[in-house]
Amino acid sequence: xxxxxxxxxxxxxxxxxxxxxxxxxxxxxxxxxxxxxxxxxxxxxxxxxxxxxxxxxxxxxxxxxxxxxxxxxxxxxxxxxxxxxxxxxxxxxxxxxxxxxxxxxxxxxxxxxxxxxxxxxxxxxxxxxxxxxxxxxxxxxxxxxxxxxxxxxxxxxxxxxxxxxxxxxxxxxxxxxxxxxxxxxxxxxxxxxx
Numbered sequence: 001x002x003x004x005x006x007x008x009x010x011x012x013x014x015x016x017x018x019x020x021x022x023x024x025x026x027x028x029x030x031x032x033x034x035x036x037x038x039x040x041x042x043x044x045x046x047x048x049x050x051x052x053x054x055x056x057x058x059x060x061x062x063x064x065x066x067x068x069x070x071x072x073x074x075x076x077x078x079x080x081x082x083x084x085x086x087x088x089x090x091x092x093x094x095x096x097x098x099x100x101x102x103x104x105x106x107x108x109x110x111x112x113x114x115x116x117x118x119x120x121x122x123x124x125x126x127x128x129x130x131x132x133x134x135x136x137x138x139x140x141x142x143x144x145x146x147x148x149x150x151x152x153x154x155x156x157x158x159x160x161x162x163x164x165x166x167x168x169x170x171x172x173x174x175x176x177x178x179x180x181x182x183x184x185x186x187x188x189x190x191x192x193x194x
Contacts, residue, residue, distance in 0.1 A: 006046055009055055010039050016126060017063055023129065023137055024067050024146065034070055038063040056122065064146050071146075071156060110184075121183060128178035136171035143168055 014035060021031035041062050042049065049058050097103055129137045139157065142148045148156075154164050 003043075003046065006055075007043065010042060010059065013056055013059065014039065017059065019126070019130070020060070020141075021063060021067055023134075024141055025070055026134075026138070030070050034063060034066040037066045060145075068146055068148070071142075071148075124179065124183045125175075128175050128182065131178060132171055132174055136167055136174065139164060139167045140171040140175070 017035045017038065018031055021034045022028060025031045025034065038059055042059055049055065053061075129141070132140070135157070139153060139159075142153045142156070143150070150161060150164060153159070154161050157164070159167070
């Protein structure tokens with residue numbers, strides 16, 4: 001891959017990387033700095049990209065560590081609105097029968113590892129994350145993408161452990177529903193997030 005091609009590909013994915021970083025850091029300057037640091041790391045040592053994964057996956061891997069560094073450095077001063085409201089509880093209750101089992105089990109999702117490598121999946125996943133309440137998306141990304149421990153997230157966001165697990169549970173439910181509708185539906189029109 002030529003340096004011009006690499007630069008163009010990085011430039012094309014930059015807006016999505018900034019949105020990803022902003023979701024976590026809640027500060028445009030820190031998000032821009034994290035993305036810039038990740039892109040510079042790739043451009044300074046292009047030979048480190050072996051092609052074993054997609055370029056996007058490689059860059060996001062670097063960005064994750066830049067975001068974690070900024071989360072640990074930033075004085076943990078952000079406060080977030082309390083979530084969720086009563087209407088969300090009603091929606092979640094409708095997903096379960098009286099005995100506590102789900103009314104409709106999730107569809108078979110095929111081979112998750114192969115799906116994660118597909119560029120379109122990341123686009124749909126990003127749209128689904130953007131539809132989540134801000135705190136839900138942030139908690140989900142901190143836990144599942146940044147691999148932060150529950151105690152770190154609780155301390156960072158000033159949440160009790162039980163509240164954190166409720167937020168994670170609700171985020172996963174909403175993501176499941178969004179991905180079921182917009183990706184795993186099996187229809188061509190289901191491959192675009194509404």
